[in-house]
Amino acid sequence: MIDAIFTYEFLQNAFGAGLIIGVIAPLLGVFIVVRRLSLIADALSHVTLAGIAGSLYLSQSVVVFSALNPLFLGIAASVGGSVLIERLRTLYKHYEELAIPIILSAGIGFGAIFISLAQGFSNDLFGYLFGSVSAVSREDLLIVVAIAIVVLAFIVIFFKELFVLSFDDEYAKASGLPAKWIHFMFMIVTALVIAGSMRIVGILLVSSLMTIPVAAAMRVSKSFKQTITLSIIFGEASVIAGLISAFYFDLAPGGTIVVTSILLLLLVLIYKKIAVSVKRGAIA
């Protein structure tokens, strides 16, 4: 496997992008989960699908789009979707969750129309839906690197504000923190991570990499920082094991990565149950 990575550029791209996504998706995922925004990731991934499908369709008839990486239109759609979600959440103050099904169905709706219009690109589309080891180009890798720099810079710079906002948003606003702006930037960054992750994990499974490692970490963590560390470890383990098995068994990496993360979650849940039983036994 190591020899193959040194030999083939597509494997270098896939593993490079995968390792980076294994860090940034669970890192941002911790904030998404504790802020109870998990479904927003799903809505944005479907909006990204519309952007990708639109780009692939346009590339068949418009010269400019044939030279453009579909990821760019996917990113634009995802960021646009995040802005729209925020607008809708403000509009429906008492039913904020309504924004998610509205944007999610709009994404699927536009995606379905573009796919029908194109009457083709099923191979490309499969890669975008479930991820692909072979389809990650050097340009895709560079886009992922750029997104990772933005995400890491955002988290490092605004970590303390993000923590306060995630724990208690009313307190954050009362303290005079620019909660609205930080949340807005958070949504944009989330959109970027989703768009960047889908080449490896796929549009339909990208939100899983942001939530399942976090779900496992939260069961065994004692602190917020420990939750972040364990989420990244579980995320990385899922990506590495998932990519290797996808390569050897010729499977969609999105599936293998997510199934690995589910297995890790099950192991953590079993470990936690045993640990609690042992503790109770020791006390009794």
Place this chain on the structure above:
Amino acid sequence: MEAPLIEIKDISFEYEETKALENISMKVEKGDFLAILGPNGSGKSTLLKIMLGLIKPTKGSIKLFGVDSKNFKHREWIGYVSQKSNSFNSGFPATVEEVVAGGLAKKAGLFRRLPKTVDEDVLDALKSVGMEAFLHRSISELSGGQQQRVFIARALVAKPKMLILDEPTVGIDHQNVQAFYDMLAALNREKEITLVMVTHDVDTVTDRISHVACLNQTIHFHGFKEQFQTLSDEERASWYGHSVRKIHHVGGAH
């Protein structure tokens, strides 16, 4: 003479065409321990939110530490303790230490790290609410009363000049409410922190406070607690909506 910490002039607030507050004027001076009393829906929490700048009044003005609230820059001078059940995610994976350190975020400033003294500051704040032994415990493992003490420590860690508390005893069992108010009174007395608190516990709190404001859309009474205690049951009922009487607890100090 030092400016009042809060000076409200002729404030009104309407929520979706329903009047929540009408022509409120009041001052909170340095060292006050003010309890804002009123029935449900009387606008108590709305008034606190206006004081904190979370919502803007439809009419009127508010000064904080002598400065118009729109131009007031020192939010870290005001600590806020909300109703625990309203805003806190009870399953949040964080330690007491992390939660209290979060209280320094505004004081540290954007693009800056927490101060190097963060560990000492957090420990000092926890000591002042008697929770130093819980430093490394998970916030979700604590009882309602313990969590509320931690939230007061979070408000205290930035060394505020004033604390604003919105029904802080919601979710605390009755036996611990008295001890909780004793702790607030000690903060007011020993650390000279001005306290503004919305509460329903009229009887329990009156021995610890210095001032009372009775609110039901508008201010019906604002003065020293001794004056409040001389009000007849009928006078209290006229603004509260039903009879409010001082109850003498068996074995209690009041």
